[in-house]
Amino acid sequence: MQIHQYKKGSTIAAIATPPGEGAISVIRISGPQAISIAQKIFSGPVAAYKTHTAHYGQVQDRQGHSIDHVLLLVFRAPRSYTGEETVEIHCHGGSLVTRRVLERIVEAGAQPALPGEFTFQAFLNGKVDLAQAEAVQQLIASKSELARQSASLQLEGALSKKIRQFQLDLTQSAAILEAWVDFPEEGLEFATMDEILGTLEEICQRMRRLEATFDNGKAIHEGLTLCLLGAPNVGKSSLMNALLGKDRAIVTDIAGTTRDLIEEDLRLAGLSFKLLDTAGIRETEERIEQEGIRRSRSAMESADLILLLLDASRPLEPNDRELLAAAPQGKTLLIWNKIDLAPPPEDLAWDHTIHLSAKEGQGLEQLQSSIERMVWKKGPPSKEEVVISSLRHYQALTEAIQHCETVIQGLRQNVSPEFIAFDMRSCLHQLGTILGTNVSEDILSSIFSQFCLGK
Ligand SMILES: Nc1nc2c(ncn2[C@@H]2O[C@H](COP(=O)(O)OP(=O)(O)OP(=O)(O)O)[C@@H](O)[C@H]2O)c(=O)[nH]1
Numbered sequence: 540m541q542i543h544q545y546k547k548g549s550t551i552a553a554i555a556t557p558p559g560e561g562a563i564s565v566i567r568i569s570g571p572q573a574i575s576i577a578q579k580i581f582s583g584p585v586a587a588y589k590t591h592t593a594h595y596g597q598v599q600d601r602q603g604h605s606i607d608h609v610l611l612l613v614f615r616a617p618r619s620y621t622g623e624e625t626v627e628i629h630c631h632g633g634s635l636v637t638r639r640v641l642e643r644i645v646e647a648g649a650q651p652a653l654p655g656e657f658t659f660q661a662f663l664n665g666k667v668d669l670a671q672a673e674a675v676q677q678l679i680a681s682k683s684e685l686a687r688q689s690a691s692l693q694l695e696g697a698l699s700k701k702i703r704q705f706q707l708d709l710t711q712s713a714a715i716l717e718a719w720v721d722f723p724e725e726g727l728e729f730a731t732m733d734e735i736l737g738t739l740e741e742i743c744q745r746m747r748r749l750e751a752t753f754d755n756g757k758a759i760h761e762g763l764t765l766c767l768l769g770a771p772n773v774g775k776s777s778l779m780n781a782l783l784g785k786d787r788a789i790v791t792d793i794a795g796t797t798r799d800l801i802e803e804d805l806r807l808a809g810l811s812f813k814l815l816d817t818a819g820i821r822e823t824e825e826r827i828e829q830e831g832i833r834r835s836r837s838a839m840e841s842a843d844l845i846l847l848l849l850d851a852s853r854p855l856e857p858n859d860r861e862l863l864a865a866a867p868q869g870k871t872l873l874i875w876n877k878i879d880l881a882p883p884p885e886d887l888a889w890d891h892t893i894h895l896s897a898k899e900g901q902g903l904e905q906l907q908s909s910i911e912r913m914v915w916k917k918g919p920p921s922k923e924e925v926v927i928s929s930l931r932h933y934q935a936l937t938e939a940i941q942h943c944e945t946v947i948q949g950l951r952q953n954v955s956p957e958f959i960a961f962d963m964r965s966c967l968h969q970l971g972t973i974l975g976t977n978v979s980e981d982i983l984s985s986i987f988s989q990f991c992l993g994k
């Protein structure tokens with residue numbers, strides 16, 4: 540979908556509730572003709588209704604026959620989600636009823652909306668900036684409590700406010716630099732130069748702090764992959780079942796029980812994880828198992844976090860040692876399993892180690908808190924902390940920081956003012972793209988096309 544397919548200035552309509560049967564369905568009409576279209580199809584005098592009022596009546600076909608008994612809500616511009624005249628119709632939630640009502644609205648003059656078109660109208664009307672519009676979709680897609688909180692904060696404008704503050708704080712220095720470009724012979728006073736350097740360094744520092752929240756932001760919004768790894772029979776599938784609280788994977792005392800990757804969603808520490816159980820790694824001639832092991836190894840590469848299991852009831856074997864050598868310490872939690880049978884046979888130098896029994900459910904709480912500690916290396920985000928969660932914002936911020944650093948260097952090295960001012964403008968430009976100023980249609984298209992229909 541391309542942005543130019545959005546019908547600027549026209550009145551759009553779409554079903555805003557999910558497909559299928561439900562108690563009610565909501566159909567939204569937004570645009571300059573929303574009221575007059577609703578007037579044509581509704582039994583009551585829509586044009587006379589005040590904003591933010593609800594009215595019971597019928598949606599009628601062209602001959603005046605009732606299609607459905609509905610509740611009709613009126614939101615007058617600009618006090619609506621989109622900033623346009625908006626009418627919402629709550630009809631009975633059957634898919635046929637809902638479709639008939641929408642068809643009637645389209646027949647009366649509305650255009651079927653494309654995904655994200657309502658929010659695009661809101662963006663064009665300045666109801667939300669781009670970062671807020673993106674938060675709408677994040678909020679809808681959020682799968683964990685932390686993701687919901689963070690999207691909600693961004694939707695309220697917390698990130699935008701930070702970015703605007705950067706812009707505001709930079710403008711004074713930018714203005715001085717622009718004046719310097721115009722009157723280079725006057726030079727910059729020593730004191731002014733010092734002041735600008737101080738200000739820029741301080742802003743740069745704050746931008747870097749925000750940039751550093753991206754690790755947490757990504758973890759919060761995209762979730763993390765957690766991979767169970769180990770030699771056969773160490774208890775990987777048992778641990779998966781224990782974490783999920785259900786009998787998901789087959790557990791037997793036969794080495795090589797799990798042959799394929801098993802994937803399940805897991806919510807832990809306010810985050811959503813993709814939990815992967817893998818085939819036990821060992822040398823084997825068996826072709827199916829070989830393929831399983833190949834998949835285990837590639838899961839180890841791509842996982843955000845590895846739980847490497849060892850069997851405490853037996854001495855370490857070459858398979859274990861090989862895995863210990865291959866696993867990256869930084870993202871690997873070492874687990875001595877089966878401690879109900881025996882204590883670990885040796886003490887391994889490893890940053891994060893815990894002891895547990897998957898079978899008896901012993902040590903699972905310590906496992907959770909170890910996982911939390913590893914995820915939040917820089918400390919867990921607070922409820923009010925604004926984090927960067929989109930790659931687009933991260934890249935723009937990184938570039939803004941680079942330009943700001945170039946300005947600082949340029950000032951120190953007496954680079955000619957045009958160059959310095961150019962980087963300053965680029966820095967401000969990059970910050971602006973986060974809020975949606977001067978972004979290309981391609982970027983807008985790629986953002987809004989990910990939206991749900993009717994949003
Ligand atoms: N005593 C005891 N036995 C366990 C524990 N965890 C797993 N087992 C047993 O160890 C055997 C292997 O468990 P699985 O969970 O199938 O091991 P796995 O690592 O998934 O094995 P593969 O899929 O073959 O790689 C089973 O008989 C389990 O009951 C534990 O904490 N204590």
Ligand SMILES: [Mg+2]
Pocket residue numbers: 775776777788789790796797816817819
């Ligand atoms: Mg298994």
